Amino acid sequence: MINDIVAIAKEAGEIVREGFHKNLKIEYKSNESDLVTNIDKASEKLITDFVKKKYPSHGILAEEGGNIKEGTEYVWIIDPLDGTVNFTHGLPIFSISIGIQKNGKTIAGVVYDIPQNILYSAESGGGAFANDEKIKVSDNSNIAHSILVTGFPYNIHQNPYNALEKFVSFTRKARGIRRLGSAAIDFCYVARGVFDGFWEVYLSPWDVCAGKFIVEEAGGIVTNFNSEQIGVDSKQILASDGKIHNDMLEILKQT
Numbered sequence: 001m002i003n004d005i006v007a008i009a010k011e012a013g014e015i016v017r018e019g020f021h022k023n024l025k026i027e028y029k030s031n032e033s034d035l036v037t038n039i040d041k042a043s044e045k046l047i048t049d050f051v052k053k054k055y056p057s058h059g060i061l062a063e064e065g066g067n068i069k070e071g072t073e074y075v076w077i078i079d080p081l082d083g084t085v086n087f088t089h090g091l092p093i094f095s096i097s098i099g100i101q102k103n104g105k106t107i108a109g110v111v112y113d114i115p116q117n118i119l120y121s122a123e124s125g126g127g128a129f130a131n132d133e134k135i136k137v138s139d140n141s142n143i144a145h146s147i148l149v150t151g152f153p154y155n156i157h158q159n160p161y162n163a164l165e166k167f168v169s170f171t172r173k174a175r176g177i178r179r180l181g182s183a184a185i186d187f188c189y190v191a192r193g194v195f196d197g198f199w200e201v202y203l204s205p206w207d208v209c210a211g212k213f214i215v216e217e218a219g220g221i222v223t224n225f226n227s228e229q230i231g232v233d234s235k236q237i238l239a240s241d242g243k244i245h246n247d248m249l250e251i252l253k254q255t
Contacts, residue, residue, distance in 0.1 A: 099209030187211025
């Protein structure tokens with residue numbers, strides 16, 4: 001099944017690549033920062049049409065309106081273009097994210113970093129890969145030496161979970177903080193050891209499913225802010241190399 005996910009992610013990636021720097025049809029969802037374009041929709045249609053044709057018994061949960069069938073054993077969780085704001089502004093940081101769950105447990109995940117042409121993938125128990133290279137989380141255990149990454153939710157004006165205060169606290173403790181604008185890529189950079197940790201609130205299942213799985217297969221840890229194991233629908237995400245996880249938890253709890 002992983003070969004099918006890789007193949008359709010690459011095919012959808014060509015749609016996204018072709019649409020970059022082109023005139024876009026932009027619509028707004030929850031607010032003016034929450035965008036969807038004709039390219040998001042075209043990418044999603046390609047992926048969901050493939051699933052419906054080849055795996056008609058499988059359910060689908062996709063960002064731009066994909067349906068989920070009740071009681072299905074397998075569910076595809078799809079973000080057809082993660083980083084739409086970046087994409088619309090010509091910033092080359094965006095991806096496609098596809099995860100598959102069996103009976104509620106993720107068993108495979110793919111994130112395609114389209115501008116970099118790097119395809120991250122993982123299957124249960126098989127480790128994580130960037131293209132054909134096996135990857136693992138960093139070995140850093142010192143929060144003061146860490147590079148972290150975060151993002152802000154579309155309702156940041158309401159400051160959920162004191163997101164702004166948490167950002168300030170981390171800037172005082174870590175070597176550096178980055179904000180890329182694609183949660184799927186954030187996860188993969190943790191899995192690859194580029195970042196030592198990632199935290200964010202109010203993500204959706206399609207933001208989380210594949211990336212979370214890839215981090216875990218690369219040897220990392222993903223919990224909520226209370227150190228509890230989470231599913232893809234958690235509104236608190238903390239992913240790390242595992243060695244700075246407790247330090248990050250303490251900072252999150254203090255704010």
